[in-house]
Every structure is written in structure tokens, then in C-alpha cells.
Amino acid sequence: MSVLATVKTVIDTEGTARHNLLPVLTSLRSKLGSLSPEILKNVSQIMDIPMAHVYGTATFYSFLETKPMGKNVIRLCRTISCDMHGKRDVLNALEDVLAVKNGETTTDGLFTLTETNCLGHCHEGPVMLVNDEVFSSLKPENIPAIIDEIRKKR
Incomplete structure (x- = not known):
């Protein structure tokens, strides 16, 4: 199915009303991996919402990627709570x-490493989310084993 056909199908399912923009973008991100300029333009035109609003929504939410991501997206919490519990050492280990550096994708396309806002596990920091799986109370020395396990699963 082409990108345009996918966009049309999702919008037909979710609806063209302005309040459906976030569900549309979320669904498209899930189906297509990231929200390219082409996708955002199609959404803008079909839903009759200004491109600035569509782009603003897509870039406001950290889970709506506007650039291609790896198969496994590692989101490391960057808040003060996780930072105080060793987040910087965990980031260095990752x-x-x-x-790769923060914001980059591995050459094999398996992992994208990025920092994100609070993941809601402040009492268990530092915390990272890999796709939909939470890893808490992280220690730098545990990172190699965690990454190896993820490689085996996916």
C-alpha cells in the first residue's frame, strides 16, 4: 500500500475532525515508522488542517517521530530524578x-538512542523505555546484558 493510501485509510478510520489529528498521527507513526514531510503534508491536505498545526503537533510529542528510527527505540529518561540516580553513566554505557551518540541510530538499524521526558518511574531511576518495555533501576554495568537480550528477542 502506498503512503498516500495508508494516510487515507487511517483518516477514513479515525475521522477528519480536527480533534482526531493526534490519533491519526499516532496510528500513522505505528504503521509507517515515522512521520515524514510527505505524510504530514498528506494529513494536512486531507484533514484540511494547516500544515503548521500538523507539524507542530507531530514535533511536540516525543513519541511521534518525524525522522526514521531504528527497530528498537531506546528512550532514556532525562529528568532530574533519573539524573541524580546515575542517568549520565547509563547514557555513556548505552x-x-x-x-552511537544520543539521537542517533545504529548502522544496522536495530537501535535508536534518545533521551525523553519523564517516564513516570521516578522512584526507580534511572529508567529507559525500549519500545514498550520499561527497564528501571539501571546500572551502567548491566547495559551490555540488556542490549544483548534485546538483540536476541527482536
């Missing part, structure tokens, strides 16, 4: 194991 960067070392994956051989």
Missing part, C-alpha cells in the same frame, strides 16, 4: 555498547 553510547559505548551501541556505538
Whole structure:
């Protein structure tokens, strides 16, 4: 199915009303992986919503990626609570194991590493979300085993 056909199908399912924009974008992100400029333009035209509003919504929410992401998206909490519990050391370990910097995707396309706002597990920091799985109370020395386990699963 083409990108335009997918956009039309999702909008037909969710509806063209302005309040359906977030569900439309969420569904498209799930189906297509990321929200390219082409996708956002199609949504804008079909839903008759200004492109600035569609783009603003897509870039406001961290889970609505506007650039291609790896198969496994690692979101490391960047809040003060996780930072105080060693988030920087965990980030360094992730960067070392994956051989990427924050915001980058591994050359094999398996992992994208990014920091995100609070994941709601402040009492268990540092915390990361890999796709839909939460990893809490992280220690730098545990990162290689966690990444190896994810590689085996996916």
C-alpha cells in the first residue's frame, strides 16, 4: 500500500475532525515508522488542517517521530530524578555498547538512542523505555546484558 493510501485509510478510520489529528498521527507513526514531510503534508491536505498545526503537533510529542528510527527505540529518561540516580553513566554505557551518540541510530538499524521526558518511574531511576518495555533501576554495568537480550528477542 502506498503512503498516500495508508494516510487515507487511517483518516477514513479515525475521522477528519480536527480533534482526531493526534490519533491519526499516532496510528500513522505505528504503521509507517515515522512521520515524514510527505505524510504530514498528506494529513494536512486531507484533514484540511494547516500544515503548521500538523507539524507542530507531530514535533511536540516525543513519541511521534518525524525522522526514521531504528527497530528498537531506546528512550532514556532525562529528568532530574533519573539524573541524580546515575542517568549520565547509563547514557555513556548505552553510547559505548551501541556505538552511537544520543539521537542517533545504529548502522544496522536495530537501535535508536534518545533521551525523553519523564517516564513516570521516578522512584526507580534511572529508567529507559525500549519500545514498550520499561527497564528501571539501571546500572551502567548491566547495559551490555540488556542490549544483548534485546538483540536476541527482536
